[in-house]
Amino acid sequence: MLLLPFVVGTVRGVQDAGFRPVTLALGALWLVGYLAYFAGGLWLKSRRRPRYRRPMLTYAAVAAALGLVVLLLDPPLAVWAPTFLPFLALGLWASAQRTERSVAAGGAMTVAASLMTVVAYVACRVPGAPVLVVPGVVWLVAGLLLAYLFGTVLYVKTMIRERGVRAYVVASVAYHAAVTVAAAVLAVVHDPSWWWATAFLAAATARAAVLPGRALSPRAVGIGEIVATLLLAAVALVVR
Structure with missing residues (x-):
């Protein structure tokens, strides 16, 4: 969820407009910013225990510095x-x-993560x-990334x-099933390359229907998510 949108947006941006140094700073900001967010969440969850304050403030300070670098390189x-x-x-x-x-909190994070696809792409735009x-x-x-990532929130819970x-x-x-149908519509009315996305989401639908109830360990579920994420990255770079 953290890396996929940034990588996909950056690769597509580089393909369309070329590489810009701000991309490196933006990627670092995205990673450290997440660490600051995660540490802040632990601090709030713990009812503001002092042990979580230092990592939260440290990551926040580094994120602020990286944010300044991004602004200096690309203010818009x-x-x-x-x-x-x-x-x-x-x-x-x-x-x-x-x-x-909760599903709401997980959904909010998937939306934020998916937005990074757009921002990473824009960071590679032609100057001006x-x-x-x-x-x-x-x-x-x-x-497409949001459709899968939010589905993962539901699937992992099951x-x-x-x-x-x-x-x-x-x-x-x-x-x-709903997002699979949406991808199929795109394949018909927009571009046939979206049949790849349709096939991927159809497989995810089958997984969501068949695997719940089976005795799979969290480790096995996690490995499955890694494989699915790599496949989705390939699909996201193919569709037009």
Whole structure:
């Protein structure tokens, strides 16, 4: 969830416009910013225990420095920052309420992560190009990543925390089926390359229907997610 959108957005951006140094700073900011967010969530969840304050402040300070570097290299990118704030605020609020594992909190994080696809792409734009002008296909790719990542929130719950809860399985299968149909529509009305996305999401739908209830360890589930993420990265770089 953390690396996939940034990598896909960057690769597509480099393919279309070339590499820019700000991409390195943006990637570092994204990673360290997540560490600051995660540490902040632990601090809030622990009812502000001092042991979590130092890592939170340390990561936040490094993230602020990296953010300054990004601004110096490409000031217009700052216009994208506010789009992340509502989702980060929801995630931190959920941590404070100790509901950070909820579907809503997980969904907020998948939206924020998927938005990075667009920002990473824009960071590679030709110097002087408008920072808010994004090709439609980039939004579609970000939507594809969001479709899968949010589905993962539901699927993993059916395999671990909500194992055996039929309502979660039904919701997961229904959701995966819906996004598969949406991808098929895109393949028909937009570009045939989206049949790759349709096939991938159809496989994810089958997984969501068949695997819940089976005795798979969290490690096995995690390995499956790594493989699926690599396949999705390939698909996201093919669709047009």
